[in-house]
Amino acid sequence: MSVKPTSVDCHVTVSTPGLSALEILASESGVSKQKIKDAMSKGAVWLSRGKKTQRLRRVKFMPVPSDKLRLCFDPQLLALVPPTPTLIADSQGYSVWYKPAMLLSQGSIWGDHCSLLRLVEQYFQQKRRVFLVHRLDREACGLILVAHQPQVAAQLSAMFQDHRVSKHYEVLVTGNFSETAGLQEVTVDLPIDGKQAVSHLTLKHFDVERQESLLEVSIETGRKHQIRKHCASLGLPVVGDARYASADQRGLQLKACRLEFVCPIKKQVVSYTLDENAGKASG
Numbered sequence: 001m002s003v004k005p006t007s008v009d010c011h012v013t014v015s016t017p018g019l020s021a022l023e024i025l026a027s028e029s030g031v032s033k034q035k036i037k038d039a040m041s042k043g044a045v046w047l048s049r050g051k052k053t054q055r056l057r058r059v060k061f062m063p064v065p066s067d068k069l070r071l072c073f074d075p076q077l078l079a080l081v082p083p084t085p086t087l088i089a090d091s092q093g094y095s096v097w098y099k100p101a102m103l104l105s106q107g108s109i110w111g112d113h114c115s116l117l118r119l120v121e122q123y124f125q126q127k128r129r130v131f132l133v134h135r136l137d138r139e140a141c142g143l144i145l146v147a148h149q150p151q152v153a154a155q156l157s158a159m160f161q162d163h164r165v166s167k168h169y170e171v172l173v174t175g176n177f178s179e180t181a182g183l184q185e186v187t188v189d190l191p192i193d194g195k196q197a198v199s200h201l202t203l204k205h206f207d208v209e210r211q212e213s214l215l216e217v218s219i220e221t222g223r224k225h226q227i228r229k230h231c232a233s234l235g236l237p238v239v240g241d242a243r244y245a246s247a248d249q250r251g252l253q254l255k256a257c258r259l260e261f262v263c264p265i266k267k268q269v270v271s272y273t274l275d276e277n278a279g280k281a282s283g
Contacts, residue, residue, distance in 0.1 A: 007074040007110075014067040021047070021061045025071045039073050043112035046070040055112070072110045082114040087123065088143065088272060093152035093265045094133075095120065096272050099144045101251050105135040120146045133157045134165075137225065139240070142169070142256025143274055155264040160222065166260040169217040169227060170204075172253035173236040174245065177203045177213035180235055188230040192223040199230045212239060227254060 010029035025045065026033045039045055040057050047056040048068035056069070063069060083100040090096075099105065099116050107115040121130045131153035136144050147153035159165050178184060181201070188199045198220040205214040213236065217227055231238050237245030239253040260271040 007076075008071060010069075010071040010073070012069045014063045014065050014069065017062075017065055019062075020059070021045070021056060021063050021069055022059050024063070025069055029071050029073065031071065031073050035073070035075075036071065039071060039078060039111070041113075042078055043107050043118060044072045044074070044078065044110055046072070046109070070109075074110050077110050078113075080114050082119065085116055085119055088274075091263065091265055093149045094145055094147045094156060096259070097144050097146060098274065099136055099141060101139055101141040104138050105144065106132050116144065117146065134160045134222065136256055137228075137252070137254070139242075139252035140254045140256065142254075143259050143272055144256065145259065152264050156261075159261055159264075163220055164261060166258070167219055167222070167256065168258035168260075169219070170255045170257045171201075171215045171217050171227060171231065172239045173213050173215060173231050174239055175211060175213060175236045176206060177201070177215060177236060178206065186234070188233065190230060190233055192226060192229055195221070195223060197221045197223040197226050197230070199227060201231070201234075 008029050008031055010025060012024055012028045014024060022033055022036055022040075025031070025036050029036070036045070037059055040059060043055045043057070045056045046069070047054060047061070047063065048070070083103050085100060085103060086098040088096040088098055097116060097120065104115040106112070106117045112118040117130050117132050121128070128148040129150075131147040131150070133145055133147050133153055133156040136142060145156060147156055185200070185202045188201065189196070191197055200218045202216045203213055204216050207214070219226055225243070228238050228241050228244050232241070232244040240248035240251045255274065257274040258271065260269065262268065263270045
């Protein structure tokens with residue numbers, strides 16, 4: 001009978017100078033130095049000094065008394081191999097990426113090696129800063145923007161917040177959209193968590209044999225799981241949506257296929273559209 005490796009969440013306030021973070025965490029947590037090195041490289045070790053908390057990746061870092069160290073060690077998560085994102089376009093101030101399904105948009109306290117943000121940070125030969133300005137669900141795939149300059153990040157974030165980014169998705173749902181919705185196009189205006197949420201759904205194709213409808217969806221707002229919740233509210237759950245319907249071996253059939261907005265650098269409308277190959281796009 002196999003025993004699952006246990007996770008460790010170790011908090012240490014440094015009291016003795018002259019020891020590296022690696023030595024302190026190994027002594028306090030019982031986790032080997034080699035495994036802690038791996039955890040450091042994958043963003044699972046944290047340093048707090050004063051009001052600032054950040055990931056600690058430097059193996060030889062020497063903390064000072066009153067520094068706080070934290071090791072978030074989950075061997076199962078750290079063993080995961082992330083799918084590879086694809087660079088679609090690079091405008092220097094921001095880049096456009098295809099995020100495959102099962103890749104996180106950003107990391108957690110337990111690590112960031114399986115996140116788009118960290119993989120983008122590692123992609124460029126000349127180091128760039130990375131800022132997440134919007135998200136896609138882990139199970140979803142499609143286009144996502146990553147900013148590389150603070151001012152560009154602020155401008156793009158404001159565009160998303162003010163609904164000035166046109167977001168389009170391709171969604172496969174279970175059921176006959178025309179029969180259930182009664183129309184070829186439907187607008188769902190159903191609040192989510194007490195906030196307004198509006199989605200526009202248009203039928204592209206109906207597979208009679210599978211009884212599945214392929215929809216084009218555009219959203220005016222960006223609430224958590226908005227498309228998934230709105231489709232489920234119509235009795236047309238997204239294929240592969242284990243949260244609101246049932247799992248499917250094909251995975252969640254929700255793809256962010258087009259983004260359109262005024263480029264904060266060029267000051268003109270730009271559009272990025274994912275082609276049928278999913279990993280390539282024109283823009």
